[in-house]
Amino acid sequence: DAGITQSPRHKVTETGTPVTLRCHQTENHRYMYWYRQDPGHGLRLIHYSYGVKDTDKGEVSDGYSVSRSKTEDFLLTLESATSSQTSVYFCAISLGQGTFDTQYFGPGTRLTVL
């Protein structure tokens, strides 16, 4: 257990509304990631962070922004949600430090955009 929590776990929202998902970790890991999981696509990286205020885009970053103002929290924001952003969102952390590229995942947030 890497001490990762995500909130909310489920959310239903309407098209055009802003949505923020939170990932919280308790062990001061440097690297954090946001993925989305969709049938037929596996997991795709949205954004990642390699330190406080250090973030970069993944392969499906359009329509998403992130922030990391402290080590333990990594926020994913949908500025104006669309139905194509209906998905399950997973946060992950990496132990980094050369051991390791192994990532550990949170329980996920199921987001439905109507």
Added chain:
Amino acid sequence: GNSVTQMEGPVTLSEEAFLTINCTYTATGYPSLFWYVQYPGEGLQLLLKATKADDKGSNKGFEATYRKETTSFHLEKGSVQVSDSAVYFCALSDSGGSNYKLTFGKGTLLTVNP
């Protein structure tokens, strides 16, 4: 760029049957290779990993060998149980300055019947 191709599912087996899920990859550098498992309603859990050619990862009766010559990392288990029913993801990480990002395959759904 990096990519992972794993066999399409779903795969349906009877209890105690032999399991193989094929995974091949394309990568620059020398990736680490992973199998993750996702049980219904949960996040991904690391099942096993291998960090260099000819390494064998193993856990819970599952095995996979890193084959550089065939760029493959097939998952095997000699005798599956109903409790192995889950989605299995093959993934790679090219840790050469890539912030430990993972590239995932699309996942293979395994159902084991009693």
